[in-house]
Amino acid sequence: KAGVTQTPRYLIKTRGQQVTLSCSPISGHRSVSWYQQTPGQGLQFLFEYFSETQRNKGNFPGRFSGRQFSNSRSEMNVSTLELGDSALYLCASSMTGRGAEAFFGQGTRLTVV
């Protein structure tokens, strides 16, 4: 069974640009969540999508957005990149049950220069 796949693994962007990250969940998983990991702030929740609807949202500015497609694949977009957006972005997929295990991808390392 394939795990959670995130593409690309590494990305370098210039301040002011926008970026789109992709996440393919484990087959059968309908919940996809995104997290930002930085040395200073640790792991912070961005948003969760379930059946193409945003179910939860973290405390991030509107420059961060996401969506989920009918096949459960998800994308997150960051517009007008800032230096502080440099981070490891992790995607996790879960089954529908409450308390379900979150399976994480290896992440996309975004560097903003």
Place this chain on the structure above:
Amino acid sequence: AQSVTQLDSQVPVFEEAPVELRCNYSSSVSVYLFWYVQYPNQGLQLLLKYLSGSTLVKGINGFEAEFNKSQTSFHLRKPSVHISDTAEYFCAVSERNAGNMLTFGGGTRLMVKP
């Protein structure tokens, strides 16, 4: 809202010694509790979770954790660590009625020395 505090940012320990990584949480509602491990340049992997029932939970790689409701703690233990246990460990909670959103602690770096 909930919060998670991992009391130690780094824990050095010698190989084959026991270890305890501490985690305390705060929440106004009932939560599920988790421990995840992250190896360098990797995503997170679930070690164990507490949903309900027995307060002593056993996980993978010989780890176990005990849920203490009165102290709002969920400490992780292993009786004998190996070099390969060197990694970052994260405690996390999710509200019972709020989907799969996880709130993480700041992490504890376990450094196992030969």
